[in-house]
Structure formats: C-alpha cells, structure tokens
Amino acid sequence: MAKSAFLKSSIAKKYWMALTGLFLCLFLVGHLIGNLQLFKSGYEGALQFNKYALFMTTNPLIKIMSYVTYISILFHAIDGIYLAIQNKKARPVAYAMNNSSANTSFSSRNMAVLGTLVLFFIATHMINFWAKMKFGTGMPLLVKEIVDPNVGAKQYMLIATPESPQQNVPVQGPVFDNNILKKQPIADIYIDGNKIVNKKNNDVLFEGYKDLHKLTISFFKSKARLFNVIPNEGLVFTIFYVLSMAILGFHLWHGFQSAFQSLGINNKFTPAIKTFGKLFSVIVPILFAIIPVYIHFILK
Amino acid sequence: MATKKNININLKIWRQKNAKEKGKMETYKLDNVSTDSSFxxxxxxLNEQLVNNQQEPVAFDHDCREGICGMCSLYINGRAHGPDTGTTTCQLHMRKFKDGETIFIEPWRSKAFPVVKDLVVDRSSFDRIQxxxxxxxxxxxxxxxxxxxxxxxxxxxxxxxxAAACIGCGACxxxxxNGSAMLFVGAKVSQYALLPQGQVEATQRVLNMVRQMDEEGFGNCTNTGACEVECPKGISxxxxxRMNREYLKASMK
Structure with missing residues (x-):
C-alpha cells in the first residue's frame, strides 16, 4: 500500500486517533500518580514532590516519553481538527430537523468541541506549570523552615540535591530565587534553573530543587487579582481546573471505548472495555479535580 | 384490530426541482389520513391532493414496500426511516403520529448522495463502492x-x-x-471476510472499497453508533x- 494512504485513508486516521488517544490515557494515569503526592503535606511532602518533579524533568527515559506525549497531543489535535473539517464537508446541507439525541450520546456528538476545550486547558496548564518548570527563570528553590527550640527564631535552610557540590546552606528568608539575588545582589553568583553558579568560572556551586510544590500551592491559593480585575484568582483557577476536568471526563466517556472499536477490537471483551472506560472517565478526572479543591479550600 | 381513526397532519417537505437548483422546505396540510396507512x-x-390542485407531486424513492429492497429513504422528524427502529420507511405506519402533528420529511443529506429531485437522492456511490x-x-x-x-x-x-442482510438503503x-458510510462498507467487507470464498480477494477488496468510499466524499467514522441504531436490518x-482489522491486515501485506 502507498505510504500516504496509511496517514490519509479514513481508517488509518482512526487508528492514529485511537493510538494517540490511548497513549494519552496512559499519560493521564502517570500524571495523576504524580499529582496525588500533593496530598502529602509539610516539608516532607514538598521534598517528595520536588524530587519527583526533578526526576520527571531530567530522567532520559522520561524525556523520550515526554516527546512521545507532545507528539501525541499535537497529532491527536491536528488529526481531530482535520477529521472534523472533512466530516463537516461530508454533509454540505444540514437537516432542518435532526433528532440526534435519539441515537447517540452527548459525548460522542461533541468530541471535537470537547477536545478543543481540553486543548485550551492543556495550553493554559503548560504555560502555568510546565513552561515555568522547564524554561522559567526565577523559580524559587526549595527552602526548609527550621524552628530552633532553644532560640525560638525561625531559620531557613536551602536544601541540596544528592548531586550538589555543597550541602544544605542556611539562607535569609523562606524564599530563595532570583528576586533575592536582585534585592541583595551577590556579585559573584547567579541562578541557572536549579543550580547556583559562579559568575566568573561558571562552576556549579550548589544544586537545589525547583520548588514546584510551592508554585502549585500558591497558584491555587493566590488572592491576587486575575488580569488585575477578577479578585481571588486562586478560586478562579480552581473552578477553571474543575470544569476542565469535567470536560475531559466527557471526552473520555466516548473516547476511551471508541479507541478500541477503531483498532478493530469488538468482541466478548467489549462490554468490559466499555465499563472500564466509563469508570476511567469518571474516576481519573475526579481524582485530578479534588487536588486543587483540597489546596484551595482545605490546605492551611 | 384496526384503529379506524383518521388524523389531520401538517407536513414540512423538502422540495427541490432538480440537482442544480436550490431547494427549500415547503408546508402542506393533509387531512383524513388513516392511521392504518403506511407512511x-x-x-x-398527498400527491393525489397535489395533482388534483394542479401542483407538482413530491418525488420520493420507493419500490417493494415490504422493507427488503432498500429503495425507500426519507429523514422523518430528524430520524432516518422515521421514529421506529429496525424498519424502513415503507414499514412505518401513520399510527405512530398524532392528530395535528407537524412532520418533517427530508432527503438523505450527504455530499456523496446528491439530491436528484425533492426527496430522491442518487445513491450510485454505494454501487461504485460495491x-x-x-x-x-x-x-x-x-x-x-x-x-x-x-x-x-x-x-x-x-x-x-x-452482514449480508444490508439492503444498501443509506440510512447509516x-x-x-459525519456522513460516514462505514457501516455499509463494513457489512459488505464482513460478509466476504467471514467466508472462505472471500479470502482470495480479501486484501484488495478492503483496500479498494475503503479507497472508493473515501473518494466518494463520505465522512470519517467517529464511533457514535447512530448507524447501528437506525439500520433497518440491525447491522452491528x-x-x-472487522473492516478496521481487515484494513490493518491488508495494509501490512
């Protein structure tokens, strides 16, 4: 068969939609397991989450998986948009009266709209977290707060990774980032991601953890005004996150079991696949959604 | 048995002079319709009434009138072959409608099924796939x-x-x-794929039929399952x- 047909034919497009979609379902599970660590509170929780975040951004195997994920998202979205346009063209004149709810589910009829909304969420989500973690300068580094029972005063310790040339160092305040360096200029060092580097010879002096934990907590707890207008942006972000997860749930409601049909799997296991797909599409988004709700409303 | 009841109905029917001209929905009133009559x-x-009034009768496809030829079509009140499932339009009876009801009647809508006149569409794209x-x-x-x-x-x-029970009516x-023809093509591929006689040409069959289906301008299946619900022959x-499996198998060869 011509190579082009394996991308262009109607059935081949279904295979690709299904394969990328199912891979993204696996990604969701991985991402969820990571997120659930946010329920562990205090310094121990922060350390564990940030260690996990560092691992996820540096491990070479994870790196390969992350590229497969980016490609899957892009391909799933582009293929989906292309399919939606083609399908629109297949019916140039619409019905004056169409009772489509009589024979199809809401989810199955609105996959393109739901998918576009999920894509919009992914874009905002990546700007808010992924980009900051990956490229953002001035991410705070993990600092441990220690209360000395003898003195009573709070002390702060910049926490080092096992690879760091220097061990934990005491610092001035609870936040250590570029802002500190700007406010109290230390002439001979700068921060490069999670590393503190000597300006003169570029030697790495110290390696810490980017505090993604703090970023996440403060993101959903923020009392600042969104776009300088809407008060309590943390609440807005929480509501937006929960709504996005509901939309994701509807997308998965049809998408999960549909992927198996597209791959030609329709047999005695199909009822089980359908049930599992429905449970997956309800449980996974709910578990994602309760994390920001917990952070915003319950976490002190 | 018989309900012996007559109803008065309003009809909104797609009228289109020919393939080139633009059509539109027209409203008609029809009184004294026996609920025992078929659709x-x-x-x-209605056509008798139109002819008596010196008007052009409504063109619609029909042939055997016993649900086996696949000729009758009609999108009735937003459903293919009307509100019943597992039936063709000729098997639909007026007892399914209420007195005073407005009934929408439209032709199959698909780029690959161009309207010939009024409610008649050209389904020769199915022939070319076959x-x-x-x-x-x-x-x-x-x-x-x-x-x-x-x-x-x-x-x-x-x-x-x-699978072979498919009458090629085009309700799917x-x-x-998405205006997808995959249930039709799936049934036609399956009826041979399941039999030893069909194995000889299996590879070329699925590749060629899917290629022709795509060329005809049918949409892509998104597994909504509407076709299965509306199919008068209950094609699964x-x-x-199975067609997706056959296509994958054929593509690997």
Missing part, C-alpha cells in the same frame, strides 16, 4: 463448485449472513453526524471493527 401511502395521498470490491470472482463456465462442498463454521456463517450515512458495529 408512503400517506405520501401517495464495484470496487464487493464481490467474489467465481468461474461460472460450467465447472461451478457446489457451495455446500466448502464447510463453514455455523457462527461465521450466521455472522456473514447478518444519513443518520451519521462489529462489522466496522
């Missing part, structure tokens, strides 16, 4: 092998028969939000899955 008999009654591979090449020049000489598993035979395309989505 097509009701349209016959011609692309929906057959087995059997030498009939005097040495035909008895079909029963080849043993076939009962379950496979039943499934092939269920009409009801699909399993046939689409």
């Amino acid at each position: 097509l008999e009701m349209l016959d009654q 011609q692309a591979g929906g057959f087995v090449s059997v030498n009939t020049s005097g040495n035909t092998i008895d079909a029963n000489a080849t043993p076939i598993n009962k379950q496979d035979a039943d499934k092939a028969f269920e 395309v009409a009801t699909c939000k 989505l399993e046939n689409i899955a």
Whole structure:
C-alpha cells in the first residue's frame, strides 16, 4: 500500500486517533500518580514532590516519553481538527430537523468541541506549570523552615540535591530565587534553573530543587487579582481546573471505548472495555479535580 | 384490530426541482389520513391532493414496500426511516403520529448522495463502492463448485449472513453526524471476510472499497453508533471493527 494512504485513508486516521488517544490515557494515569503526592503535606511532602518533579524533568527515559506525549497531543489535535473539517464537508446541507439525541450520546456528538476545550486547558496548564518548570527563570528553590527550640527564631535552610557540590546552606528568608539575588545582589553568583553558579568560572556551586510544590500551592491559593480585575484568582483557577476536568471526563466517556472499536477490537471483551472506560472517565478526572479543591479550600 | 381513526397532519417537505437548483422546505396540510396507512401511502395521498390542485407531486424513492429492497429513504422528524427502529420507511405506519402533528420529511443529506429531485437522492456511490470490491470472482463456465462442498463454521456463517442482510438503503450515512458510510462498507467487507470464498480477494477488496468510499466524499467514522441504531436490518458495529482489522491486515501485506 502507498505510504500516504496509511496517514490519509479514513481508517488509518482512526487508528492514529485511537493510538494517540490511548497513549494519552496512559499519560493521564502517570500524571495523576504524580499529582496525588500533593496530598502529602509539610516539608516532607514538598521534598517528595520536588524530587519527583526533578526526576520527571531530567530522567532520559522520561524525556523520550515526554516527546512521545507532545507528539501525541499535537497529532491527536491536528488529526481531530482535520477529521472534523472533512466530516463537516461530508454533509454540505444540514437537516432542518435532526433528532440526534435519539441515537447517540452527548459525548460522542461533541468530541471535537470537547477536545478543543481540553486543548485550551492543556495550553493554559503548560504555560502555568510546565513552561515555568522547564524554561522559567526565577523559580524559587526549595527552602526548609527550621524552628530552633532553644532560640525560638525561625531559620531557613536551602536544601541540596544528592548531586550538589555543597550541602544544605542556611539562607535569609523562606524564599530563595532570583528576586533575592536582585534585592541583595551577590556579585559573584547567579541562578541557572536549579543550580547556583559562579559568575566568573561558571562552576556549579550548589544544586537545589525547583520548588514546584510551592508554585502549585500558591497558584491555587493566590488572592491576587486575575488580569488585575477578577479578585481571588486562586478560586478562579480552581473552578477553571474543575470544569476542565469535567470536560475531559466527557471526552473520555466516548473516547476511551471508541479507541478500541477503531483498532478493530469488538468482541466478548467489549462490554468490559466499555465499563472500564466509563469508570476511567469518571474516576481519573475526579481524582485530578479534588487536588486543587483540597489546596484551595482545605490546605492551611 | 384496526384503529379506524383518521388524523389531520401538517407536513414540512423538502422540495427541490432538480440537482442544480436550490431547494427549500415547503408546508402542506393533509387531512383524513388513516392511521392504518403506511407512511408512503400517506405520501401517495398527498400527491393525489397535489395533482388534483394542479401542483407538482413530491418525488420520493420507493419500490417493494415490504422493507427488503432498500429503495425507500426519507429523514422523518430528524430520524432516518422515521421514529421506529429496525424498519424502513415503507414499514412505518401513520399510527405512530398524532392528530395535528407537524412532520418533517427530508432527503438523505450527504455530499456523496446528491439530491436528484425533492426527496430522491442518487445513491450510485454505494454501487461504485460495491464495484470496487464487493464481490467474489467465481468461474461460472460450467465447472461451478457446489457451495455446500466448502464447510463453514455455523457462527461465521450466521455472522456473514447478518452482514449480508444490508439492503444498501443509506440510512447509516444519513443518520451519521459525519456522513460516514462505514457501516455499509463494513457489512459488505464482513460478509466476504467471514467466508472462505472471500479470502482470495480479501486484501484488495478492503483496500479498494475503503479507497472508493473515501473518494466518494463520505465522512470519517467517529464511533457514535447512530448507524447501528437506525439500520433497518440491525447491522452491528462489529462489522466496522472487522473492516478496521481487515484494513490493518491488508495494509501490512
């Protein structure tokens, strides 16, 4: 068969939609397991989450998986948009009266709209977290707060990774980032991601953890005004996150079991696949959604 | 048995002079329709009224009027073949409608099924898909092998028969939000894929039929399952899955 047909034919497009979609379902599970660590509170929780975040951004195997994920998202979205346009063209004149709810589910009829909304969420989500973690300068580094029972005063310790040339160092305040360096200029060092580097010879002096934990907590707890207008942006972000997860749930409601049909799997296991797909599409988004709700409303 | 009840109805029907001209929905009033009459008999009654009033009768497809030829079509009140499932339009009766009800009647809507006139559409795209591979090449020049000489598993035979029940009416395309013909092509591929006689040409069959389907301008299946619900012959989505498997198998060769 011509190579082009394996991308262009109607059935081949279904295979690709299904394969990328199912891979993204696996990604969701991985991402969820990571997120659930946010329920562990205090310094121990922060350390564990940030260690996990560092691992996820540096491990070479994870790196390969992350590229497969980016490609899957892009391909799933582009293929989906292309399919939606083609399908629109297949019916140039619409019905004056169409009772489509009589024979199809809401989810199955609105996959393109739901998918576009999920894509919009992914874009905002990546700007808010992924980009900051990956490229953002001035991410705070993990600092441990220690209360000395003898003195009573709070002390702060910049926490080092096992690879760091220097061990934990005491610092001035609870936040250590570029802002500190700007406010109290230390002439001979700068921060490069999670590393503190000597300006003169570029030697790495110290390696810490980017505090993604703090970023996440403060993101959903923020009392600042969104776009300088809407008060309590943390609440807005929480509501937006929960709504996005509901939309994701509807997308998965049809998408999960549909992927198996597209791959030609329709047999005695199909009822089980359908049930599992429905449970997956309800449980996974709910578990994602309760994390920001917990952070915003319950976490002190 | 008979309800012996007549109803008055309002009809909104798509009128289109020919393939080139633009059509529009027209409203008609039809009184004294017997609830025992079939939907097509009701349209016959309307046409008599139109002819008596020196108006152009409504063109619609019909033939056997017993649910087997696949000729009748009609998108009635937003459903292919009307509100009943497992039936064609000719098997639909006026007892399904209420007195004073407004009934929408539209042709199948698909780029691959252009309107010929009023409610009549050109379904020859289905014929071209069949011609692309929906057959087995059997030498009939005097040495035909008895079909029963080849043993076939009962379950496979039943499934092939269920797929072969497709009458090619096009309800699957009409009801699909994507205007996809995959239930039709899936059934036609399956009825041969399940039988030993179909194996010889299996690879080329599925590739050619799917290629022709795509060329005709049908949309892409998104597994909404509307086709399975509306199919008058109850063709299962399993046939689409089987076609997908056959296509993958054929693509790897």
